[in-house]
Amino acid sequence: MMTDEKVLIRIGHSPDPDDAFMFHALANDKIETGKYRFTHELQDIESLNKRALKGELELTAVSLHGYAYMTDTYAICSCGASIGDNYGPMVVAREECAIEDLKGKKIAVPGTMTTAFLALKLLLGDTFEFEVHPFDEILNIVERGDADAGLIIHEGQLTYADQGLKLIVDLGEWWYKETDGLPLPLGANAIRKDLGQEVMEEVTEYLKQSIVYGLENRKEALAHAQKYGRDLDDAKADKFVGMYVNDYTVDFGDKGREAVKLLLKKGYEQGVIPNPVEIEFIG
Template structure:
């Protein structure tokens, strides 16, 4: 049988590696589909999704607001920060007013972290520069930047470089809205047709559940993508972003996505209202 090829884009990080372990290592039958994994940083995947290059991709939920003509959200695969999330760190403690006057390294303008930072600043202008996410902590430590917006495992390791936390945007968002902060999700291209979209979504969900059911093996695989993390720390990080929210957004998770993108539009960051479309 000639299988239909599905290119899957996701980040080379322990949480995504954990999530896709079952598929990447052929741990279950994928029927008429064959999966090829393309590992790139999230901002690169956001940009590729704008061009519709991959059938399935992890994307920032900020980026999704620009992708609704091409992609639908899978109900599985969300990275949700429930009272935690991207952080702004600096070499010294800064007030909010001081931070507004500094140059901040960010992991990309389409990331949800950047959208949330702009919401935190209530639309006030600030100086920033986009650099690869894994270069932000070294760049702040070296003094190249005054502050940095960090994502992924840097949220658990920034203290090792002597950096100070200014704000955890997930904590701030929860305090303001009472909702978790939805950071990234999996999308699938709509031109595949409803049947394929549904079948592939079920396989992605099966991969996530397989990893949760076989945690030790999936974590051992994910450690290959963990920077400066031991098993204990990697397990903590994976638990933060691959959990019940990842199996299904559920009603509250969908409310969180709708609220985030609505606030982005209200503040003029996102040009048009976003109509959420989930795969059935």
């Protein structure tokens, strides 16, 4: 019996402005998607990393650190990356201090599979204690004094000073200096390998079309993204999206791919990641 039923692709992504901007065209039927039907599931990145370990979603945002543990199941889409070019996750505290002073301190982190956590381990090794908390609670935890410092991702990078907190280190800036100018690749979109090569390539192409649509229709896509900008005014939401939806998001490019390989290689060499990582890009 013939059927016109479309192929369901469940997408997992974070409820934050850059992901919302990226997926606006797919979420709001702005582009034709052929034989595919896309649905969206919004969760914090650490929850998505854990779901990806079980291969639950066809297409999902993952941390590049998390990807090191799921290479059998997923390939990386060549588009959809969140990459910090001389900026990235930050460690903040109530009082200014040197990076060295973080040793022995308790740091609130947004998850051990986040790339932010990998970068912090590359910087500090095993010299700090950590507690995992939802990413959007970390600024409050530090402000209250329930942790000595906090590792912040997403829009907290633009709002920490509003709570009187001080920047101790920007890990994207540290990585840039450490690697002679490479960006810090934080997140990517991963596509499940059991879909087969043709589907993987076609779905990646629709993702790319969605990103390009957002960049070409910025005002409209920003209006959608703004709904997810906790504590961000219009100007900050625009700035945040600009930080993480850019040329690297359309395609990792040679520099982005090199940065991914080096990051995961260093993670393995320093014992944070247990095995060498074979990276597969689609598209």
